Amino acid sequence: MIEEIQILEAVEKYIRGEMTPEERTQFEELRRTNSEIDQLVVEQTMFFNQLGNFSDWKALKVSLNEVHNHLAEQGEIRQPQPKGVVRELWRRYKRVMAVAASIAGITTLLIATTVSMIARKQSTEDLQQLRREFRQEVANKKKEVLNEVDNKIKISKAPENIAPKSGGTGFLIDGKGYLVTNAHVVNNANSVIVLNSKGQEFRANIIHINIASDLAVLRIEDNDFKPLAILPYSIRKSGTDLGEQLFTLGYPRNEIVYNEGYMSAKTGYKGDTLTCQIGVQANPGNSGGPVFNKNGEVVGIINTREKEAEGVVFAVTARNIFLLMDDIRKSDTAARNIKLPLLTTLRNLDRTQQIRKIEECVFMVKTY
Amino acid sequence: MAIESIYKLHYSMVQALIVNNNGSADDARDIFQEAMIVLYEKASSGTFELTSQLKTYIYSICRRLWLKRLQQQQKFVPDIAALDEMVLVEDELEHHDRKNSELMMMEKAMLSLGEPCKSLLESYYLQKKNMTEIAGDFGYTNADNAKNQKYKCLMRLKKIFFAEYKNNR
Numbered sequence: 191m192i193e194e195i196q197i198l199e200a201v202e203k204y205i206r207g208e209m210t211p212e213e214r215t216q217f218e219e220l221r222r223t224n225s226e227i228d229q230l231v232v233e234q235t236m237f238f239n240q241l242g243n244f245s246d247w248k249a250l251k252v253s254l255n256e257v258h259n260h261l262a263e264q265g266e267i268r269q270p271q272p273k274g275v276v277r278e279l280w281r282r283y284k285r286v287m288a289v290a291a292s293i294a295g296i297t298t299l300l301i302a303t304t305v306s307m308i309a310r311k312q313s314t315e316d317l318q319q320l321r322r323e324f325r326q327e328v329a330n331k332k333k334e335v336l337n338e339v340d341n342k343i344k345i346s347k348a349p350e351n352i353a354p355k356s357g358g359t360g361f362l363i364d365g366k367g368y369l370v371t372n373a374h375v376v377n378n379a380n381s382v383i384v385l386n387s388k389g390q391e392f393r394a395n396i397i398h399i400n401i402a403s404d405l406a407v408l409r410i411e412d413n414d415f416k417p418l419a420i421l422p423y424s425i426r427k428s429g430t431d432l433g434e435q436l437f438t439l440g441y442p443r444n445e446i447v448y449n450e451g452y453m454s455a456k457t458g459y460k461g462d463t464l465t466c467q468i469g470v471q472a473n474p475g476n477s478g479g480p481v482f483n484k485n486g487e488v489v490g491i492i493n494t495r496e497k498e499a500e501g502v503v504f505a506v507t508a509r510n511i512f513l514l515m516d517d518i519r520k521s522d523t524a525a526r527n528i529k530l531p532l533l534t535t536l537r538n539l540d541r542t543q544q545i546r547k548i549e550e551c552v553f554m555v556k557t558y
Numbered sequence: 559m560a561i562e563s564i565y566k567l568h569y570s571m572v573q574a575l576i577v578n579n580n581g582s583a584d585d586a587r588d589i590f591q592e593a594m595i596v597l598y599e600k601a602s603s604g605t606f607e608l609t610s611q612l613k614t615y616i617y618s619i620c621r622r623l624w625l626k627r628l629q630q631q632q633k634f635v636p637d638i639a640a641l642d643e644m645v646l647v648e649d650e651l652e653h654h655d656r657k658n659s660e661l662m663m664m665e666k667a668m669l670s671l672g673e674p675c676k677s678l679l680e681s682y683y684l685q686k687k688n689m690t691e692i693a694g695d696f697g698y699t700n701a702d703n704a705k706n707q708k709y710k711c712l713m714r715l716k717k718i719f720f721a722e723y724k725n726n727r
Binding site: 237261268 | 561598
């Protein structure tokens with residue numbers, strides 16, 4: 191016991207450099223010859239270092255607090271109190287204020303109506319007539335405009351008297367009006383009409399079909415179509431990780447429908463490597479719809495689902511779009527100006543904002 | 559004093575950061591002081607090279623510390639805006655965490671030591687009083703007795719500390 195205390199003391203002296211040269215050499219000699227003491231010295235040194243750090247840390251904390259209090263006294267540090275108080279009051283009296291505000295609003299309205307009724311009674315007949323006429327005129331104008339719009343909307347571009355054969359979804363891959371959809375959607379079609387999310391119809395032509403990858407490229411050929419300068423999403427060339435969150439937009443109804451899910455497997459039905467399996471809800475009409483990841487990159491195109499199993503949906507991987515483009519460029523010179531979007535502008539946006547931007551690029555495809 | 563000038567220059571920025579992101583003025587004080595300790599540790603390690611403005615550095619550290627604190631409290635973690643340029647402070651914070659856990663062990667050991675050992679050691683190692691002064695304060699008849707007592711306390715502290723240390727490794 192006594193011995194250890196002595197060693198403790200010696201080590202302390204040693205660390206602080208308080209030893210005389212002779213003591214120092216003697217001590218180092220002792221360390222070399224006695225391994226037990228050497229071990230003790232190492233342990234002791236580490237402990238003293240910890241203690242030293244601890245006391246430095248405590249001292250620093252004390253001085254930090256002193257500085258803080260000192261500056262607070264001097265008014266260099268202002269407490270952000272007032273804001274908090276207002277917010278607190280607002281939270282507490284929100285309801286009362288709402289009631290008060292609505293009462294005030296109702297009173298104002300009542301007074302305003304009374305005043306205006308009295309005022310109207312006092313106005314001359316001329317003025318009243320003039321006003322009625324004006325009103326009539328506005329109504330007429332409005333009716334005219336509405337009719338015009340109605341007519342415009344009612345002119346369908348679909349062939350008359352023929353019911354649509356089948357339908358699916360397609361999405362722009364180039365703002366100039368190039369769409370991708372599934373080959374099985376437009377195969378055997380005589381003519382193709384696409385509708386945007388607002389219900390506007392455009393005529394489209396099939397420019398390429400690839401049965402093997404089940405993809406087709408359409409071109410909107412309609413003067414009403416306004417080309418888009420940039421597409422908000424991009425098309426992903428590389429693969430997707432399992433479990434990645436995905437979402438889809440499509441037209442299983444006459445309305446655009448959103449759904450979300452995840453990447454389930456990297457291969458499709460019976461190990462098909464062109465497709466992958468995703469876990470989302472999909473219904474007839476979703477075919478050809480884009481599958482996005484959270485950054486707004488197209489990672490696939492929905493094409494089939496398994497009949498026997500729930501929620502097993504297969505999508506053609508987006509890489510196939512690039513392969514398809516290579517094919518098209520070989521045969522069709524006009525298609526050489528198709529530029530696939532490679533930069534997404536949807537990163538870190540809210541889902542609702544993402545959808546708002548994507549919506550206008552996803553079309554319903556109807557074939558006749 | 560360096561601490562005071564840094565405090566004056568940058569405290570209000572950090573306070574705004576914390577208060578605007580679900581924190582109180584007290585939180586701001588805690589976080590800022592912890593950041594100062596990180597800065598101190600870094601500076602005393604001798605390898606410190608400031609590659610950005612001090613302001614950016616402090617902001618980065620406080621932001622990370624606060625995000626971590628919020629996560630620990632399982633509060634809503636807001637998306638705290640990063641400054642235009644940010645500094646990577648992961649290494650510093652990792653080092654700080656390790657050091658902090660060691661300091662906490664020491665504090666815990668100190669607390670479980672009990673009186674008068676705790677006060678005795680504190681006045682020698684923390685307040686840096688000399689042995690005669692301490693002997694007077696604690697009522698020992700001479701400095702040697704006090705010294706003896708101090709070493710006994712130190713041995714106990716060491717034992718508790720290393721027990722704790724081994725538990726945590």
